[in-house]
Amino acid sequence: MKSTVETLSPTRVRLAIEVPFVELEPSLKKAYREIGQQIQIPGFRKGKVPPAIIDQRVGRGTVLNEAVQEAIPQNILAAVREHDLKTLGRPEVDITEFNDGDSLSFTAEVDVRPEITVPDLASLEVVVDELQVDDSEIDEQVKNLRERFATLKTVERAAAEGDYVQIDLRATVDGEEVPGGSASNISHEVGSKQLLPGLDEAVVGLAAGEDVTFTTQLVGGDFAGRDAEVLVTVRTVKEKELPELNDEFAQLASEFDTIEELRNDLRERVTRGKRVEQIYAARDKALEQLVEAAEVPAPEGVIRDEVESRKQAMVDQLERIGASMEDYLAAEEKTEEQIDAELTEAATQGVKVQLLLDTLADVEDVQVSDDEFGHEIVHRAQRAGMAPQQYYDQLVRSGAAGAVFGDVRRGKALASVMERITIKDTAGNEISLDALREASEAEHGHEH
Numbered sequence: 001m002k003s004t005v006e007t008l009s010p011t012r013v014r015l016a017i018e019v020p021f022v023e024l025e026p027s028l029k030k031a032y033r034e035i036g037q038q039i040q041i042p043g044f045r046k047g048k049v050p051p052a053i054i055d056q057r058v059g060r061g062t063v064l065n066e067a068v069q070e071a072i073p074q075n076i077l078a079a080v081r082e083h084d085l086k087t088l089g090r091p092e093v094d095i096t097e098f099n100d101g102d103s104l105s106f107t108a109e110v111d112v113r114p115e116i117t118v119p120d121l122a123s124l125e126v127v128v129d130e131l132q133v134d135d136s137e138i139d140e141q142v143k144n145l146r147e148r149f150a151t152l153k154t155v156e157r158a159a160a161e162g163d164y165v166q167i168d169l170r171a172t173v174d175g176e177e178v179p180g181g182s183a184s185n186i187s188h189e190v191g192s193k194q195l196l197p198g199l200d201e202a203v204v205g206l207a208a209g210e211d212v213t214f215t216t217q218l219v220g221g222d223f224a225g226r227d228a229e230v231l232v233t234v235r236t237v238k239e240k241e242l243p244e245l246n247d248e249f250a251q252l253a254s255e256f257d258t259i260e261e262l263r264n265d266l267r268e269r270v271t272r273g274k275r276v277e278q279i280y281a282a283r284d285k286a287l288e289q290l291v292e293a294a295e296v297p298a299p300e301g302v303i304r305d306e307v308e309s310r311k312q313a314m315v316d317q318l319e320r321i322g323a324s325m326e327d328y329l330a331a332e333e334k335t336e337e338q339i340d341a342e343l344t345e346a347a348t349q350g351v352k353v354q355l356l357l358d359t360l361a362d363v364e365d366v367q368v369s370d371d372e373f374g375h376e377i378v379h380r381a382q383r384a385g386m387a388p389q390q391y392y393d394q395l396v397r398s399g400a401a402g403a404v405f406g407d408v409r410r411g412k413a414l415a416s417v418m419e420r421i422t423i424k425d426t427a428g429n430e431i432s433l434d435a436l437r438e439a440s441e442a443e444h445g446h447e448h
Contacts, residue, residue, distance in 0.1 A: 003079035010114040011299035015079050015091075019104045024071055031066035064100060076108050086113035089302040111299035116359040119293040121420040126285040128278050130425040133270050141266040142245065145253050152238040158207045159237045161191035165203055166235040169196075171218070171228045178223055185235065196230060206234045278431065282423045283414070287353050290417070294359075296352040306347040307340065314339075357410040357417075366412045368405060376408050 003017045035058055036049040044053070054063060072093055080087055091110040098104045152164055159165050165188055171181030191200050202214040211233040218228050243249045250262040318328055329336060360366075374388075381391035395401040423431045 001075050001078060003075075003082060005079075005083045005085070008109070010297045011088075011111050012301070013085065013110060013112050015076065015083075015108045015110070016096075017075050017079050017106055017108065019071060019075050021101055021103055024067055024104060027067040027071040027074075028063065030070065031063045035063060035066065060100065064098075068095070068098065068104060071104065072106060072108075076110075079108075080110075085110075087111065088113060088299055089305050092301070109301075111301040113355060113358065114297050114299070116294050116296055116356060118356070118360050118363055119290060121417055124286060124289060124293075124421040125424065126282050126289065126421060127424050127426060128281045128285070128431070130427045130429070131271065131274050131278060133267060133274065137270055138263055138266050141270065142263065145266075146242045146245070146249070149249070149253055150240045150242050153241050155237055155239050156208070157237065158205045159190050159203050159234060161200075161204060162240060163190045164188070164238045164240065165190060165206075166238075167203065168233040168235065170231045171216075172231075173218075173223045173226050173228050178218065178221065178228055180221060181218075181228065181230075199230070199232060202230075202232055203234065206232075208234055208236050210234055278423075278425075279418075279433075282421075282431070283418065286417055286421050287356070287414075288349075291349070291352045291356055294356055296356050298348045298352060299355075302351055303344065303347050306351060307343045310343050310347060311340075354406075354410060357413040358406070360417070361409045361413040364413065364416060366409055366416070368408050368412065372408055372412075373405060376404060380404070 001017060001019050001023060003015055006014045006016070008014055032051050032054055035054055037046065039049060039054070039057065040046065041049050041053060041057065044050075051063075076091055076093075088111040091108040093106055093108050095104070095106045098106075155163075167186050167188055169181075169183045169186065171178040186195070188195055188199070188203075190203055193200060196216045198214045198216045202212050206212060211231055213229050213231050215227050216230055218224055218226055243252065245259060247258045250256045250259045254262050254265065256262045256265060314328075315325055318324060325336070329339065377392050377395075378388045381388040384391060386394075392401070395404060418433060423433070425431060
């Protein structure tokens, strides 16, 4: 095999590869063997069909094509090693010349890792918002806690917004009962808009035992898109009673004896959450500044693939909830072009960050221990609800174990960035990473 490399841009090269026919022989033999296993010809045992018969039945062209498809990736790999290229993504192959018995000539365009000079990390300074906790935020937390311990009390009055009602529903279209359009004794929060359009407005003002008919448009079933008359009957009206804000409530809702202690604990939690937000903001700003300072170029092919995979993930996610991309675009009031532009921008930044951290990991010779890799596998397996070994085996089968290893290595490179940069808040105070780390660990401790 002979190969030459031509640089098309800082992130893309074109390999021109020539493979003599004699070097294609092993792939050709393999192609005959595999095709021979797949076809059944009377008079020949499976796998023992001579090449001449295969040429007659299947065609020599088909066999050659199969051999070439196997030989191309092998020869690209050999050329990449020969020229010591750090390739990214999938190559785009174009066969320039190939005739039976002659050498195979083809080109392969592929993205490569660009040469990046990492800026001096010690000189990098990022500014994040000053940490401020307002009393109103603690009030909001207390309010949410009170809501969780609210009780429902039956009242002898008409329903108002915020009340809970037990109702019966019966839907008809032109006097004909809608299949599945009746329900008894449903609990519903008035004003929550959780059930049929128009229901909340109809129920307000009704007392127990009263009913009313309203019109709504059906969204599913045989009568989808038709107007239905819905009779709603109120059985009971209950109002939400919030517990009094006193020490007794603190003892009911928490491990604390007084409301003051409870509020202080909530303040600490809100503060921790904001410290964690600070670390994420500092990380994002640091990476943004580094990518800009290093002038990291964007490999087009990799970004194109990344956009495709992100878009497919969106479609899959939408399908799981029974929606389509058209539904999503309508709800977001966006065009497909706008979504593509947003995905491209996010993918471009994501790929540039990866390239920068890979370069830093190389420069600093970042190593990943078996323990660190194993820890990440266990963590991801838990998130996926799988046993670690089963998750790891699946990764190996799909060829994605290397990508996880790369993620761990980049994570370590990012940690070293965060250790060395200066982080300040808008008031000019320097923020120590230790304080942020403690907050983050405490926050995760609460999650578990």
